Amino acid sequence: MRPRVPVIAGNWKMYKSVAQTLDFFEKFKPLVARADHCEIVIAPPFPALAAAAEAARGTRIRIAAQNLHWGSEGAYTGEVSGPMLAAAGCSHVIIGHSERRQYFGETDQTVNRRLSAALAAGLIPLLCIGETLPEREAGQTESVLIRQLEGALAALTPAEFSPILVAYEPVWAIGTGRTATPEMAADAHRVIRDRVGRLFGRAASEKLRILYGGSVKPDNIKGLMARPEIDGALVGGASLDPLAMAAIVNF
Numbered sequence: 475m476r477p478r479v480p481v482i483a484g485n486w487k488m489y490k491s492v493a494q495t496l497d498f499f500e501k502f503k504p505l506v507a508r509a510d511h512c513e514i515v516i517a518p519p520f521p522a523l524a525a526a527a528e529a530a531r532g533t534r535i536r537i538a539a540q541n542l543h544w545g546s547e548g549a550y551t552g553e554v555s556g557p558m559l560a561a562a563g564c565s566h567v568i569i570g571h572s573e574r575r576q577y578f579g580e581t582d583q584t585v586n587r588r589l590s591a592a593l594a595a596g597l598i599p600l601l602c603i604g605e606t607l608p609e610r611e612a613g614q615t616e617s618v619l620i621r622q623l624e625g626a627l628a629a630l631t632p633a634e635f636s637p638i639l640v641a642y643e644p645v646w647a648i649g650t651g652r653t654a655t656p657e658m659a660a661d662a663h664r665v666i667r668d669r670v671g672r673l674f675g676r677a678a679s680e681k682l683r684i685l686y687g688g689s690v691k692p693d694n695i696k697g698l699m700a701r702p703e704i705d706g707a708l709v710g711g712a713s714l715d716p717l718a719m720a721a722i723v724n725f
Contacts, residue, residue: 527563582625
């Protein structure tokens with residue numbers, strides 16, 4: 475028996491129209507109808523959130539946004555707030571994904587502001603952290619993870635931290651077909667759990683669910699989930715296919 479309920483989350487990135495979203499859920503729902511061993515979260519793009527939430531109504535599938543602004547409202551053209559996401563039917567939100575950091579100027583400080591906004595809106599943040607290939611090759615994986623964690627979680631209380639999920643996503647494994655070995659992922663997860671224990675106490679660290687993300691597929695999910703340090707997966711490309719995503723959920 476696992477000490478923590480696993481979370482299998484799918485990040486669709488900038489894929490799928492509303493019609494394609496509805497088609498996905500029609501095929502996906504019956505395949506995971508009996509999957510009571512884990513929590514299921516799907517993160518469509520913004521225009522499809524409300525349709526996804528309606529399609530998932532009455533199931534155990536939860537809907538996440540892929541980002542949010544730190545303001546609750548305001549003159550921020552092109553941005554979306556936490557209260558708007560909650561009203562659209564979201565329960566979760568991905569924050570700090572490496573693609574946001576790489577392409578859109580995300581920093582540990584803006585991640586911290588988004589985390590606080592998500593919590594204020596009653597959303598469950600899925601915080602992404604991870605090292606690049608040069609950082610791993612330079613032996614900096616641990617220091618990078620600690621820096622990103624401490625920056626993202628700055629000034630949070632243990633109570634505020636408690637609902638947060640963390641996804642370890644080695645940047646070099648995202649969309650590349652390269653996957654960290656289960657041992658490499660487990661090592662990183664231990665670093666994260668140890669640091670959370672130092673920041674918020676042992677109880678918080680034992681409760682924290684840490685997901686692995688980075689080219690997760692039906693053929694490697696079983697090996698990853700065999701490690702007790704790994705509490706789930708944040709799935710990219712494979713989550714676009716209802717059959718593949720269902721196979722991952724039903725690991």
